[in-house]
Amino acid sequence: xxxxxxxxxxxxxxxxxxxxxxxxxxxxxxxxxxxxxxxxxxxxxxxxxxxxxxxxxxxxxxxxxxxxxxxxxxxxxxxxxxxxxxxxxxx
Numbered sequence: 001x002x003x004x005x006x007x008x009x010x011x012x013x014x015x016x017x018x019x020x021x022x023x024x025x026x027x028x029x030x031x032x033x034x035x036x037x038x039x040x041x042x043x044x045x046x047x048x049x050x051x052x053x054x055x056x057x058x059x060x061x062x063x064x065x066x067x068x069x070x071x072x073x074x075x076x077x078x079x080x081x082x083x084x085x086x087x088x089x090x091x
Contacts, residue, residue: 010078013040014040014044015025017037017040017045018037018040020033020037021037021038025049025052026053027055033059
């Protein structure tokens with residue numbers, strides 16, 4: 001039973017490493033995690049190295065709270081005009 005569990009755990013680690021490597025490569029993330037996933041998922045990560053394009057890490061700028069509040073108020077007004085129920089979250 002022990003050899004079966006070792007092979008099963010190795011296969012799971014290999015599959016997860018491949019998924020993580022492809023995801024990090026697609027997002028354009030560099031670093032130790034991507035390096036470790038590459039080597040843990042060998043040999044199929046060599047295929048991913050050439051088959052998957054290196055992406056660009058996305059950066060998101062957070063808008064001000066005033067913009068968000070104005071958008072929520074505009075959405076609520078549109079819903080009231082169309083006759084939809086407006087859910088209130090009074091905490």
